[in-house]
Amino acid sequence: MSLLELLFPLRCAACGEPGNELCERCRERLPRLCGPLCERCGAPTAWPVARCLECSGRRIAFASARSALLYAGAVPSLVGAWKERGLRRLAAVLAELVSETIPPPQVKALTCVPAQHERALSRGFHPARALALELARIWELPFVPLLERVGSPRRQRGLALSERSRNVAGAFVTFSGARPPINICLIDDVYTSGATTSACASALRKVGCRRVEVVALARAVRER
Ligand SMILES: [Zn+2]
Ligand SMILES: [Zn+2]
DSSP states (O other), X not given: OOHHHHHSOOBOTTTOOXXXXXXXXXXXXXXXXXXXXXXXXXXXOSSXXXXXXXXXXXXXXXXXXXXXXXSOTTHHHHHHHHHHTTOTTHHHHHHHHHHHHSOOOSSSEEEEOOOOHHHHHHHOXXXXXXXXXXXXXXXXXXXXXXXXXOXXXXXXXXXXXXXXXXXXXXXXEEOTTOOXXXXXXXXXXXXXXXXXXXXXXXXXXXXXXXXXXXXXXXEOOOOO
């Protein structure tokens, strides 16, 4: 047992029970997205569809998006604890959940949505990158950091869908000179509107990546 574990005994990030990072009871109850989905954006649907109400008519730069969990039930508090408290050890558990639910993507490498500068610096923890590194290990794929943010768009929270897309369009570039592989999987922590992941995919495609698949831990579903 490390000193850190002695000082901060392990608790379940979802319910707070002492034990491990995620207790069995909470793990079993997490709402997994394993039913019929929209092939394109990964929204849960009544039966499998090629496009759904949420994504049809939208320009999306990625080929497909898949998420392991619905952002509901205990998931928001789990994700909140992971992100806000910088629970690094949880990344491995969450990556395991993703790999149990989503088949390995048929790509050459993994990359991740870059952190927002100030927030990443203040916490020194980048959830999407931590998840991508764990998934790279499980799926035996190389992880290549390729994207960075330019400018500082407003926070996405509270913006309408059309505003979100405009807010992040052009907000990402690849590191100068970095050439991405022909197909790549982009990892994110929470898929909300798809605007951020689409802007990232667009930046990757501009420099020669032909196909971008998105994998996220959790997915918010729009109220209608
Ligand atoms: Zn629990
Ligand atoms: Zn869809």
